[in-house]
Amino acid sequence: MAKVRVHELAKELGITSKDALAKLQELGEFVRSASSTIEAPVVKKLRDAYPSGSPKQAKASAPAQARPAAPRQAAPAPRAAQPAQPAQTAQPAPTGQSAPAPAAPSAGVKPGPARPAAPAAPAPRPSSDVARPASGSGPRPGAPGPRPGGPRPGNNPFSSSQGMQRPGREERAPRPGNNPFATSQGMPRPGRDGDRPGGPRPAPRPGGTSGIPRPQAPRPGAPRPGAPRPGGARPGAPRPGGSGAPRQGGGAGGARPNPGMMPPRSDRPQPGARPAGTGGRGPGRPGGAPGGAPAGGGFGKGGRGRGGTQGAFGKGGAGRGKQRKSKRAKRQELEQMSAPSLGGVSVPRGDGDTIVRLRRGASITDFAEKIDANPASLVTVLFHLGEMATATQSLDEETFSVLGEELGYKIQVVSPEDEERELLESFDIDLDAELEAETDEELETRPAVVTVMGHVDHGKTRLLDAIRNTNVVEGEHGGITQHIGAYQISFEHDGEPRKLTFIDTPGHEAFTAMRARGAQVTDIAVLVVAADDGVMPQTVEALNHAQAAGVPIVVAVNKIDKEGANPDKVRGQLTEYGLVPEEYGGDTMFVDVSARQSLHIDDLISAVLLTADAALDLRANPNKDARGVAIEANLDRGRGAVATVLVQSGTLHVGDNMVAGTAHGRVRAMFDEDGEPVEVALPSRPVQVLGLSSVPRAGDTFLVTEDDRTARQIAEKREAAERNAQLAKRRKRISLEDFDKAVAEGKIDTLNLILKGDVSGAVEALEDSLLKIDVGEEVQLRVIHRGVGAITQNDVNLATVDNAIIIGFNVRPAERVAELADREGVDMRFYSVIYAAIEDIELALKGMLKPEYEEVQLGTAEVREIFRSSKFGNIAGSIVRSGIIRRNSKARLLRGGVVVAENLAIDSLKRFKDDATEVREGFECGIGLGSFNDIQLEDVIETFEMREKPRA
Numbered sequence: 001m002a003k004v005r006v007h008e009l010a011k012e013l014g015i016t017s018k019d020a021l022a023k024l025q026e027l028g029e030f031v032r033s034a035s036s037t038i039e040a041p042v043v044k045k046l047r048d049a050y051p052s053g054s055p056k057q058a059k060a061s062a063p064a065q066a067r068p069a070a071p072r073q074a075a076p077a078p079r080a081a082q083p084a085q086p087a088q089t090a091q092p093a094p095t096g097q098s099a100p101a102p103a104a105p106s107a108g109v110k111p112g113p114a115r116p117a118a119p120a121a122p123a124p125r126p127s128s129d130v131a132r133p134a135s136g137s138g139p140r141p142g143a144p145g146p147r148p149g150g151p152r153p154g155n156n157p158f159s160s161s162q163g164m165q166r167p168g169r170e171e172r173a174p175r176p177g178n179n180p181f182a183t184s185q186g187m188p189r190p191g192r193d194g195d196r197p198g199g200p201r202p203a204p205r206p207g208g209t210s211g212i213p214r215p216q217a218p219r220p221g222a223p224r225p226g227a228p229r230p231g232g233a234r235p236g237a238p239r240p241g242g243s244g245a246p247r248q249g250g251g252a253g254g255a256r257p258n259p260g261m262m263p264p265r266s267d268r269p270q271p272g273a274r275p276a277g278t279g280g281r282g283p284g285r286p287g288g289a290p291g292g293a294p295a296g297g298g299f300g301k302g303g304r305g306r307g308g309t310q311g312a313f314g315k316g317g318a319g320r321g322k323q324r325k326s327k328r329a330k331r332q333e334l335e336q337m338s339a340p341s342l343g344g345v346s347v348p349r350g351d352g353d354t355i356v357r358l359r360r361g362a363s364i365t366d367f368a369e370k371i372d373a374n375p376a377s378l379v380t381v382l383f384h385l386g387e388m389a390t391a392t393q394s395l396d397e398e399t400f401s402v403l404g405e406e407l408g409y410k411i412q413v414v415s416p417e418d419e420e421r422e423l424l425e426s427f428d429i430d431l432d433a434e435l436e437a438e439t440d441e442e443l444e445t446r447p448a449v450v451t452v453m454g455h456v457d458h459g460k461t462r463l464l465d466a467i468r469n470t471n472v473v474e475g476e477h478g479g480i481t482q483h484i485g486a487y488q489i490s491f492e493h494d495g496e497p498r499k500l501t502f503i504d505t506p507g508h509e510a511f512t513a514m515r516a517r518g519a520q521v522t523d524i525a526v527l528v529v530a531a532d533d534g535v536m537p538q539t540v541e542a543l544n545h546a547q548a549a550g551v552p553i554v555v556a557v558n559k560i561d562k563e564g565a566n567p568d569k570v571r572g573q574l575t576e577y578g579l580v581p582e583e584y585g586g587d588t589m590f591v592d593v594s595a596r597q598s599l600h601i602d603d604l605i606s607a608v609l610l611t612a613d614a615a616l617d618l619r620a621n622p623n624k625d626a627r628g629v630a631i632e633a634n635l636d637r638g639r640g641a642v643a644t645v646l647v648q649s650g651t652l653h654v655g656d657n658m659v660a661g662t663a664h665g666r667v668r669a670m671f672d673e674d675g676e677p678v679e680v681a682l683p684s685r686p687v688q689v690l691g692l693s694s695v696p697r698a699g700d701t702f703l704v705t706e707d708d709r710t711a712r713q714i715a716e717k718r719e720a721a722e723r724n725a726q727l728a729k730r731r732k733r734i735s736l737e738d739f740d741k742a743v744a745e746g747k748i749d750t751l752n753l754i755l756k757g758d759v760s761g762a763v764e765a766l767e768d769s770l771l772k773i774d775v776g777e778e779v780q781l782r783v784i785h786r787g788v789g790a791i792t793q794n795d796v797n798l799a800t801v802d803n804a805i806i807i808g809f810n811v812r813p814a815e816r817v818a819e820l821a822d823r824e825g826v827d828m829r830f831y832s833v834i835y836a837a838i839e840d841i842e843l844a845l846k847g848m849l850k851p852e853y854e855e856v857q858l859g860t861a862e863v864r865e866i867f868r869s870s871k872f873g874n875i876a877g878s879i880v881r882s883g884i885i886r887r888n889s890k891a892r893l894l895r896g897g898v899v900v901a902e903n904l905a906i907d908s909l910k911r912f913k914d915d916a917t918e919v920r921e922g923f924e925c926g927i928g929l930g931s932f933n934d935i936q937l938e939d940v941i942e943t944f945e946m947r948e949k950p951r952a
């Protein structure tokens, strides 16, 4: 006679399979699942337990039986993930709303009692779940394991959670990650759930714990249970394999065994690190702890036997199963011990402190590469954390940190400088280590590199010419002098020939542009101030740039030949900016010169040399592959990419393989500033290089590699990184709103400001007032630059380099500067009232500034025709009357000048048959307003967007 299965017997007795299983467990019979067959003696035992077939008896006994399990849950967990158990115990707590208190622990142990209680629960449940408790009171036909409430995806490797169907997914609010228009691709931020309209989402739990929102307890399986995950508030977040509460049996040794709770592979012991295992492992062992029903959810050893009956006899079957295991299986098992199974995939797990460094804009594939995981598995894990991303899609820092935290890794998204360092390290090139390893013997003196800066028309170009003509030692150059971006002169100083390199691109534009790329080229700055004009806004700007870069300054007081020249006034003025002349007891050298008349140019050069000798250690190792910076570059019709590079260390030879930024190639030829061919270029030597594949940017670093392949690969990697970084949204540096966050995270402790105003008095007043703000101990306020006039590209560059915020007082950005600031993520603020600026800064320092938004109209369109589509609803054939109509922008509908519908969006936008992103004034288009269909002829569709409001 065929052996009877648990569910059949349960049916016969008029109880649920679950209750039958619970009862069996209580009776000391270890049965794996409802579909397991049981031996006659066991059948009898169960029959005896239900003489009248009343399920009530079974239910009544359940809490008592569950109770012993409770201490287990509370017991200190031996494994890292086990402390996650509180989530399980916490889970049932809300169940108590509808079930008696003892049911709480039992829910984690044994869902039996919880389930009957559920029908009384008013909590919202998805229909399938609601149906299930109802059936729980009577025999459940044909439930050989999976519950009738729906298929149990337990054994489905693609299933979202091993054990249970995931509740209420479809009724959840769309995750931001799935929204292609979302501003961040990220996960729900900490605390965001609370902000969500309607509060936390109800997360009906499958399997009968009733539809209660998950408490914001540490997720079972979270590596650090004490630390709630940033996304921890996602109530309905899928649970990793077998994780706690949803699988009611998970809590205490899988007291309610169920195939759905089994790990994807029956022979794989669920690592203790995963939640269900926390309960399942120990007590699941045959003859285990109190309440320790074996074979818990397939985690216990007893559950490993193939047939259902083995389960009923516990130990024996398990033992044999173990013996039969092959070495390979054992190895796999071992591997799995450290590989949490989240959503049916196994991923190598970190210990919580393992640091993984990723480039900005890195993708899942990059992360997978670092932890030696399958990218597809990580995609699945991420999906289970509520975020959808492809393997190659760039993720932001927060998404990575959530993913990393789940898997036990600390993710560090590295800065472009670190990124560059790491990129080179992957080619076994460590420039820092290389420099550090250089001994004094290897280092040789190199010429100083000088940049000339100053206000417009104060004579920078003229001075550079004058200096160039002072090239007295090697005066016999034969070629035609040409501008290549830099030149070198030889000069006799103290009876010794000395060389100096001048960057021939006057002004601080080049200077900051290079600094913005992380290239520190200049050793010394010559600040040119016209003696007849005195200190002017750009003088101050230049000075600030040099000081911010920590570069010593020599002041050239120019145009002393002019009438009205007052060099002393210049000295006095600059003293106010911290440049105190030597003759006044300071340490800055001032030299009065006339560029036009070439007066005292020698003195100026001597002053530069003296300052260099006094302040700088100008040495480099010439005996290695060259490293340096591209100063400028252009595409020449005949010669291809022509780049002027400055060798900073090593020696550059014709024939070397080099990579400069994203350009690479073999040095075909080199020329100096006189157009003369050069074979080798030593440190501090600027040369024009031919042979690169493309044009590098000013400030791109270059280096010589052993072979052309390495050069090419570095260039390609840089290009890819750049592309990724672009994709990973624009760089957000620091804004007033997130200043406090950055401080809290320890990223910054100083708020750098650049102040620009219409008149100097206002700027000074603003600065004075700002510096009076009491900012407390932890943060500092620093004005790194102040000036009069429009906000320039230089201001933005400086803000980029020094992570500053630009305050514009009665001034606006110059042309294209706003775009640049936007691209670089520089926060610019405009004010016309000083106290408003002060108030904002103060609020920002206290972390209380919130952005304000205002509506800005984009355009209007008049409806001329209505197309009815069964698929898309009504489409408004319209003509754009003003501005532009942009897809996905917000919209409202006006009829006769009256708003008839708000909160609409341009859901679809077409020009004839083609999709359009935007349609301009005067053009016709088809507009779909989503599900809104009440469109009439002559209606006006008005579109607008919300923009951050500039503070007055």
Ligand SMILES: Nc1nc2c(ncn2[C@@H]2O[C@H](COP(=O)(O)OP(=O)(O)OP(=O)(O)O)[C@@H](O)[C@H]2O)c(=O)[nH]1
Residues within 6 Å of the ligand: 454, 455, 456, 457, 458, 459, 460, 461, 462, 463, 506, 558, 559, 560, 561, 562, 593, 594, 595, 596, 597
């Ligand atoms: N009298 C006199 N005029 C000078 C001297 N140096 C420069 N100039 C004049 O000042 C004007 C501006 O000189 P530039 O060298 O072009 O000044 P700059 O600072 O390079 O100017 P921008 O490139 O516009 O920033 C020219 O007409 C020069 O001839 C000087 O020492 N004496």
